[in-house]
Structure formats: C-alpha cells, structure tokens
Amino acid sequence: xxxxxxxxxxxxxxxxxxxxxxxxxxxxxxxxxxxxxxxxxxxxxxxxxxxxxxxxxxxxxxxxxxxxxxxxxxxxxxxxxxxxxxxxxxxxxxxxxxxxxxxxxxxxxxxxxxxxxxxxxxxxxxxxxxxxxxxxxxxxxxxx
Amino acid sequence: xxxxxxxxxxxxxxxxxxxxxxxxxxxxxxxxxxxxxxxxxxxxxxxxxxxxxxxxxxxxxxxxxxxxxxxxxxxxxxxxxxxxxxxxxxxxxxxxxxxxxxxxxxxxxxxxxxxxx
Numbered sequence: 001x002x003x004x005x006x007x008x009x010x011x012x013x014x015x016x017x018x019x020x021x022x023x024x025x026x027x028x029x030x031x032x033x034x035x036x037x038x039x040x041x042x043x044x045x046x047x048x049x050x051x052x053x054x055x056x057x058x059x060x061x062x063x064x065x066x067x068x069x070x071x072x073x074x075x076x077x078x079x080x081x082x083x084x085x086x087x088x089x090x091x092x093x094x095x096x097x098x099x100x101x102x103x104x105x106x107x108x109x110x111x112x113x114x115x116x117x118x119x120x121x122x123x124x125x126x127x128x129x130x131x132x133x134x135x136x137x138x139x140x141x142x143x144x
Numbered sequence: 145x146x147x148x149x150x151x152x153x154x155x156x157x158x159x160x161x162x163x164x165x166x167x168x169x170x171x172x173x174x175x176x177x178x179x180x181x182x183x184x185x186x187x188x189x190x191x192x193x194x195x196x197x198x199x200x201x202x203x204x205x206x207x208x209x210x211x212x213x214x215x216x217x218x219x220x221x222x223x224x225x226x227x228x229x230x231x232x233x234x235x236x237x238x239x240x241x242x243x244x245x246x247x248x249x250x251x252x253x254x255x256x257x258x259x260x261x
Contacts, residue, residue, distance in 0.1 A: 018167035025163075025196065043226040047198050054166040054198070104199035104234060111233045 008073040016057045016067045016084065021050050024069055028080065031071040035078050041132055044112040049080045051105040052128040056084035077114075079131040086125060147175040152248060153255035155186040155219075161193030164201035173204050180208075185216025186258060188251055192222030202234050209241035219254065221245045 012027050014020040025046045032042040049069065056067055068083040109116050115131040145162035156179035164172055179187055187208065208218050218241060223231070228244065231237050237244065245251040 018165075021165050021167055022163060025165075040226055040229070043196075046196065047230065050165060050198055054200070057166065104202055108199055108230075108233070 009070065011068065011070045013066055013068050016053075016065050016086070018054070018057055020067070021053055021057070024053050024067075025050050027069065028071070031073070031080075032078065035073050035134070037078065037132070037134075045078070045080065045130070045132060048109045048112050048116075048130045049082065051109055052082045052130065055105050056082065056086065056126065059084075059086050075134070077131050077133050079129055082128045082130070083121075084126045084128075085121075145171060147172055149175055149179055152188055153252040154259065155188050155255045156180070156182070156184055157188040157190060159190040159193070161195075163196035164194060165196065165198050166200045169200035169204060172201065176204065176208055180211065185212060186219065186255055187212070187216075188219040188221060188255070190221045190248065191227060192224070194223065194227055197227050197230055202230065202236065205231070205236055205242065206234075209236070209239055213241055216258070217241050217243050219243050219245055219251050221248055221251050 010027075010031055012024070014023060028046050028049045029042055032045050037045070053067055053069070056065075065085045068081075070081045070083070072079045072081065109128075109130060113130045114133045115129075117127075117129040119127045121127055145160065145164055145168040148159040150157050150159065158172070158175055158179055160172060162168070176187070205218065205220075212218060220231070220242065223244065228237070231242075231244075236242050243254065245254065
C-alpha cells in the first residue's frame with residue numbers, strides 16, 4: 001500500500017490534419033482501455049478528444065500546425081490535454097452555425113466529460129483539457 | 145468507412161461500416177444525397193457496423209431529418225449502444241423525423257406501413 005501518487009503520462013504529436021483523427025482515437029482508446037474504463041467511457045473519450053482535435057484541424061488553415069495530445073492518468077482521473085499552436089479559438093461554439101447543427105462539438109464534449117477546460121495560450125494557441133473521474137481509482141502502472 | 149447503397153421495401157438503404165468522423169463524413173453525405181435524389185420520403189441507414197460517430201455524422205442526420213420533415217422519416221437500423229446514446233444526447237431520438245429499429249425486418253415493416261397509410 002503505497003501513499004505516493006502514481007501518475008502515467010503518455011503523449012503523441014501529429015499534424016493537424018483530418019486523416020490523423022482516426023490515429024488520435026486509437027491512442028485515446030489504448031490509454032482509456034489500459035485505465036480499465038468501461039467501453040462506454042472509452043467511447044465518450046474518443047468522441048470528446050476527436051471533436052477537440054477536429055476543431056483544431058478546422059482552424060489550422062493552410063499552414064497545418066502541430067497537434068499535441070497528452071494523456072494524464074492519476075489515481076482519481078484520466079485527463080487528455082489537446083494543445084494546438086494555431087490561433088486561439090473556442091471549439092465549435094460558433095452560434096451562427098448552430099442552425100445547421102455544425103456547432104455540436106463543444107456541447108458534446110461538455111455532455112460527455114466530467115470536466116472541460118479551454119484556455120488561451122500566452123504564446124498563441126489553444127489548450128483544451130478533457131477529464132473523466134474514475135469511480136474506482138486504479139493505481140496507474142509506473143511509466144518506467 | 146464504407147457505404148453500400150441498396151433498397152429495402154422500396155426505400156433507399158445505406159449500409160455504413162466503420163468510423164464516421166470529420167474526415168470521412170463527406171463520403172456518407174454524398175451517398176445520402178444520391179440516395180435521396182429520387183425524392184423518396186424515407187431513407188434507411190443500416191448502422192449495425194458503425195463503430196464510431198461524432199458531430200459530423202450527427203449534423204448530417206439532422207440535415208437529412210430536416211430534408212424529409214414534411215414527407216417522411218429517416219430510419220436507423222441496429223445502431224450500437226454508444227451510437228444510440230450519442231444520438232439521444234443531442235436530441236435526435238426524440239425527433240419524430242427519426243426512427244430507430246433493432247433490425248431490418250422491423251424497418252421493412254415500418255416502411256410498408258408508411259407506404260400503405
């Protein structure tokens with residue numbers, strides 16, 4: 001019985017391109033499954049992270065930037081951080097587009113996650129963090 | 145993602161497999177437009193092989209429901225629990241313009257019932 005906080009961190013970097021979304025979801029699935037999340041929670045995370053990344057891709061424009069996705073697994077929660085080095089933008093919250101149901105990305109993230117944070121980076125860009133709380137905390141394996 | 149178009153009880157049927165996301169949704173959107181080019185009042189989607197769906201696919205479903213609003217409906221067949229839950233969250237399942245079916249025979253019957261109304 002160790003009292004030390006155990007943390008597992010994994011990161012992937014990719015180009016902000018639509019075709020990379022499936023690759024990002026494989027990464028999310030791998031991490032979430034290894035955190036012993038239920039199938040439905042794995043799905044929730046895949047949707048939420050993919051939506052956040054899709055939004056970054058949409059705003060990336062022609063100068064495709066880098067997209068960095070970091071998974072952080074502590075004993076009480078599993079968090080995915082999406083760093084996009086383009087300009088700051090609030091994910092899919094364009095009210096004008098709601099009529100066409102195109103602004104569903106952010107509402108979906110909020111509905112599916114336990115916590116959502118969006119922040120403007122000092123050095124241009126957007127950070128989105130998406131967290132699920134773990135009901136039955138599982139001690140994360142040592143990263144080694 | 146793959147889309148195969150056929151018909152069931154005379155209604156166009158799209159059999160979709162794989163992941164519908166912002167990268168693949170255009171293909172489904174084109175197939176949907178082609179399926180509805182004949183002005184059919186009903187379109188069916190066999191969703192039993194859909195493993196992933198996000199706002200891109202949901203937007204397309206909303207648009208299709210709107211398109212058929214005053215003349216028919218969209219039928220979703222065999223969607224898995226995760227896909228159904230997502231459609232519930234956004235309010236698609238409470239829309240009269242969208243119907244969920246567990247399998248093809250039930251959907252086929254509903255198409256026949258609508259046609260004979």
